[in-house]
Amino acid sequence: MAARKKTTKKTAEQKQQEEMTLQDLLDSKGFEGATAQSFAMPFLRILQKLSPECDSDDPAYIEGAEAGLILHTITKDLYEEVNVVPLQYRDTYIEWIPREKGGGFVQEHPFPDIRTSEILSTCSKEENKNILPNGNEFKLHSNYFCALEIDDGEWEPVMISMSSSQLKTSRLWLSTMVKMKIEHEGQTYAAKNIRSFQWALGTERLENDKGVWYGWTFDAGDNTLMLPQLAEQQESVRTAIKDNLLTYDRSQQQTGASEMSDSENAL
Numbered sequence: 001m002a003a004r005k006k007t008t009k010k011t012a013e014q015k016q017q018e019e020m021t022l023q024d025l026l027d028s029k030g031f032e033g034a035t036a037q038s039f040a041m042p043f044l045r046i047l048q049k050l051s052p053e054c055d056s057d058d059p060a061y062i063e064g065a066e067a068g069l070i071l072h073t074i075t076k077d078l079y080e081e082v083n084v085v086p087l088q089y090r091d092t093y094i095e096w097i098p099r100e101k102g103g104g105f106v107q108e109h110p111f112p113d114i115r116t117s118e119i120l121s122t123c124s125k126e127e128n129k130n131i132l133p134n135g136n137e138f139k140l141h142s143n144y145f146c147a148l149e150i151d152d153g154e155w156e157p158v159m160i161s162m163s164s165s166q167l168k169t170s171r172l173w174l175s176t177m178v179k180m181k182i183e184h185e186g187q188t189y190a191a192k193n194i195r196s197f198q199w200a201l202g203t204e205r206l207e208n209d210k211g212v213w214y215g216w217t218f219d220a221g222d223n224t225l226m227l228p229q230l231a232e233q234q235e236s237v238r239t240a241i242k243d244n245l246l247t248y249d250r251s252q253q254q255t256g257a258s259e260m261s262d263s264e265n266a267l
Contacts, residue, residue: 041248042074044082044148044160046203046214068203068214072148072158073252081202084146085155085224086194087234088241089174093120094163094250096137105250106136139163142170145237145246147230149198155230157237159248165206166215173199173218182223195234197223 047053049067052060053076062076070079093116095106109116123130123138130138142162147155162170180191191197198221203214224230240246 041145041157041159041246042072043248043252044084044146044158044201045071045073045252046216047071047078048213068205070201070203081200083149083198083200083221084144084158084160085149085198085227085230086144086146086177087157087230087237088145089194090143090145090241092141092143094139094141095132096139098135098137101135108250111140140167142167142174144170145241147195147233155227155233157233160201160216162216165213169216169218173216176218176220180220182225184225191223195224195230197221 047065047067047069051065051067051071052058053062053065053071054067055061062071062078064078065071070082071077072079091111093109093111095109097104097106109119111117119132120130120138123132125131130140132138140163144160144162146158146160148158150156177191177194177197180197182189182191182196200219200221202217202219204217206213206215237246
C-alpha cells in the first residue's frame with residue numbers, strides 16, 4: 001500500500017513538471033529580437049499544368065497538387081481559396097532569364113524609378129514582352145504584401161505577385177479596393193486604407209489559342225474594423241519596405257515564372 005502511495009505522489013510531481021515544461025515551451029521566448037524583415041516572406045502562387053509540384057516524377061512533387069490550386073511556398077500547403085487582407089502594394093520590374101535559356105531570377109528594380117525607366121527604354125518589344133539587350137525579359141510585377149488567415153484569428157504575412165495577363169486582374173482589384181465603402185454605426189466612410197477589407201482569393205481557368213492556364217479571382221469579404229492586430233503587421237511591413245529590409249526570395253517564384261504559358265503574354 002505504501003509503495004502505491006509513493007508511486008502516485010511521483011506521478012503527480014512528474015505531471016506538474018511536464019505542465020511547467022509545456023508552458024515554458026509555449027511562452028514566447030527567444031524571438032523577441034525578430035521583426036518582419038527577419039523572416040523570409042512566403043509567396044502564394046497558383047500551380048500550373050507544368051508546375052513541378054504537379055509532376056509525380058519530379059522531386060518537388062506534392063501529393064494532391066494539381067493545376068489551379070494555390071501553393072504556400074514555404075509550408076507547401078495547398079488551398080482552393082484563401083482569405084487575405086492586403087497590407088501594402090508595390091510595382092516592380094524583374095529581370096528574368098528566359099525559360100529556353102534555363103530560366104531564373106536575376107534582379108528586381110523598384111518602379112516608378114528613374115534608373116528602372118532608363119533600363120526599360122533599352123528594351124525591345126517581342127510578342128508583348130520587354131526584352132533587354134542581353135536577351136533577358138524585363139517584366140512588370142504587381143506585388144501585394146498581405147496577411148493570410150491561417151487559423152481563426154491568426155494571420156501570417158505573405159506575398160502575391162501578379163504579372164503578364166494577371167496585370168489586368170491586379171488593376172481591377174486595386175480599382176475595386178479604392179471604391180469600397182465601410183458602413184459603421186449608421187455612417188458611411190471611404191475605405192482609404194488598403195487593409196480595410198478581407199478578400200477571398202481563388203483561381204479560374206483561362207485559355208486562348210496558345211494554351212490554358214489559371215489566374216486569380218477576388219471577392220470582397222468583411223471589413224477589418226474588428227481586426228486591430230493587423231495594424232501592427234501593416235506598419236511593420238510598410239517600414240520594412242521603406243527601409244528596403246523586407247526579406248523575400250524570388251527563387252520561390254522561379255518555377256512559377258518559367259512554367260507560365262506563353263499564352264499569357266498574348267492577352
